[in-house]
Amino acid sequence: MKTVLSILCLFVGLSTAVGAAEGTVDIKKNGSKFSVTIDGKPFATYNTSADLPKPFFSPVRAADGTVITRSLVDPEDHPHHKGVWVAVDEVNTVDFWAEKGKIKNTGVKIVKASGNPAVMKVTNEWLGEDNKPIITENTLISIYANRLMTYNITFTAGAKPVVFEDTKEGLFGIRLPNGMREKEDGSVVNSKGVKGTKDTWGKPTEWIDYYGPLNGKVYGVTLMDSPQNYKQSRYHVRNYGLFTISPFGDHAYTNKKQPADHKHLKAGEKMNLKYGLYIHSGDTRQGHVADAYQQFLDVTKKKATKKKVTQQKPAAKPAKKVAAAPQKPAAPAKTAEPQMKPVPETEAVPANNCECQPAQQPQPRRGLFGRLRFRR
Secondary structure, three states: OHHHHHHHHHHHHHHHHHHHHOOOEEEEEEOOEEEEEEOOEEEEEEEOOOOOOOOEEEEEEOOOOOEOOOOOOOOOOOOOOOOEEEEEOOEOOEOOOOOOOOEEEEEEEEEEOEEOOEEEEEEEEEEOOOOOEEEEEEEEEEEOOOOEEEEEEEEEEOOOOEEEOOOOOEEEEEEOOOOOOOOOOOEEEEOOOOEOHHHHOOOOOOEEEEEEEEOOEEEEEEEEEOOOOOOOOEEEEOOOOEEEEEOOOHHHHOOOOOOOOOEEEOOOOEEEEEEEEEEEEOOOOOOOHHHHHHHHHHHHOOOOOOOOOOOOOOOOOOOOOOOOOOOOOOOOOOOOOOOOOOOOOOOOOOOOOOOOOOOOOOOOOOOHHHHHHHOO
């Protein structure tokens, strides 16, 4: 029985992995919009028009075509909750969350137009009151055939220092449609098994899954945090369908129990954040959320950089030592023979005065300095 269960688990695991790998994602530009399809069927549209307060994805669809983002037409509340977006409250006191500050798209580069994933890089300038960028956002968005979206966000401070204030309003998220909301028939659960918005709001965790019914079927959306981020993020998950994740808000999310932790960037300094958003059918188990989170970790992990190894030339072999030839002992130096026989000091020297005394050599006269040297 255990063997059968092991085989079944292996089959399910392989099926999930293959399902994540199958399919083709395509990105095409249509004016100020970028259309994303999966196997030829519409998935999402990225809107960048200059008259918008910020760029965003809307609509976003499940595998059967059901739209799982709230309609932009006549929203009942919070009109700034648009599809899937990136924005946060109070960056250098400018409220980008409520669209009081403009986030201007300055470019979209389709890095990989077709494949699994397809990849696009968006550049957005978060403008201050002087119409100059407070920060510039460069986000690499990878879209997989199983509807996993990864956001690799890099913020670069402008000419002045930047402060991300402590706030619960932000940063990356989605507004779900009516029906999926918890206050109707929706459900919320995190990676630790904690359920409900009341007990998961503001808490750090690896992921939170928010699922509920639409037109008689169940769909879900998962937000994922990355262990590579500079700190754990918290979730702004509400029973009315707001669902976001942000690292800026320890004070706000803990009801002022923890001190404010503002994030400061020097002029020109960068900050990187990684998040995942996964759209699935069924509840958390049926949607293989845990497998999708593992996929998110795998595709966003930092690749180890291979250091170039310089091959050293083999050391030259030491030269063989040759034994020195034995040397003949040197012949003793020959003493030069005196040309004349020395006269012994006691030998008598004939003289005219015939005094038989040893010969006396005349001594030079020493001056004063000579006598002094002689006495040392």
